[in-house]
Amino acid sequence: MDRLIYTAMTGARHVMEQQATVSNNLANATTNGFRAQLDSFRAVPVMSDGLPTRAFVVDSTVGSNFAAGPMQTTGRSLDIAIREQGWLAVQSADGSEAYTRNGSLRVNENGLLQTTSGQTLIGDGGPIAVPPDTNITIASDGTVSTVSTEFQPGPSNVLGRLKLVNPPTAGLLRGDDGLFRQADGTPAQNDPLVRIVDGVIEGSNVNPVDSMVNMISLARQFDMQMSLLKNAENNAAKATQILALG
Template sequence: MDRILYTASNGAARILEQQSAIANNMANVSTTGFREQLAIYRSVPVVPHAGELPTRVSTVASTPGSQFGQGAMVETGHALDAAIAGDGWFAVQTPDGEAYTRAGEFAVNQNNQLVTQTGLPILSNDGGPIEVPERGSITFATDGQISALGAGDNPRDIQLLAQLKLVNPARDQLVRGDDGLFRVAGGQAAQADDTVRIAPGFIEKSNVNPAAAMVAMISNSRQFELQMQVIKNASTNEERANSILSAAG
């Protein structure tokens, strides 16, 4: 069998992997705080056998990554919304330990705890969940301090609840999970960073560029078609060679 089949099929597989990442990005264009996923592949020369010329190139997947540029900031005016201003992350508690997100579209669950839209508890600087007074209103400060006023309380009785755990680990230490959250490689918890600031009443949109993602998806589709055409041509050439040999015999 012509080895070009393996070369072309390998290239097609890498294209499908990248197409899957692009499709995931497109699906999360409207997801608050989403970070664009990168899937990169590179060419690798195929080592020829004795007497052959180095004319073929294979492809391998490179280490996947993420695009960490900031998304558009949108003012909502909601008391429970906050966006990271610049670099940094909110810390949340998951069943597998501490994780990090840029999505600051918070809510209060039935246990009066501050949580993400998916129900994960938001962590305070002391590593615990943040409890909110029942039917109370809360206010975020730019440094992550949370103050609350209970229903019917005098404005002078406002109380300090906690401080959001805001972290800023090195980007090359962060690993994206299947749940879309980021974790520090090795599983350890990142240290709080008191230089991280938030913008109360704002949310950060996804940093995916829809137009660029659509162009990449179309380009990948065309490259996949080219790989399939190479495989088809190789198969046709093999059939013709076999027919010639059969006729000669």
């Protein structure tokens, strides 16, 4: 009886955890540059003095789906997208370096170039400060230039170059803030081969239809585990009645 209880209990718990992962993916189906999180299950037998008849369900986190999301043309000069592989380096809330594919940019009230999520972009010499009354252009290699709107035509002024990196995806870990970092904690090196496209934004690589189908499947799996626990309870009650008659 306890074999059934342990298997159903661990199965139901990890189904709930995977439902939370799929729900998070669905919630970010419209988040620019979002990478879907992947989970999988595996059965692990419980080794004891007797026969290995018990098995636990273990959630094996595969990681993230690093496939590129759909590209959407916006025509906005502060919308950029990474061509193929690569990442934008940003400064996270704790001051550490992190990486994102969200190329929807803005200039904050202090004149710093940031993502729309509030992370400051890192350049070759640190954060990039944009002077007022200027138009911003970003070249394919990440060079940020401005042209004054007070003079026609105004001179071009190079402010710096965005830090573009391309670390191995196997060594990247997703943080609670949704940003990626290297597993060893060291900053990635600038990769001159990474290129960007301006006027284009990369969407999320989450497929809403597949995620909804997965949610329905997980809900049915959870109901099945609950049915197994109910059957175990009924079997225990009947066994108690038989023992009482004896």
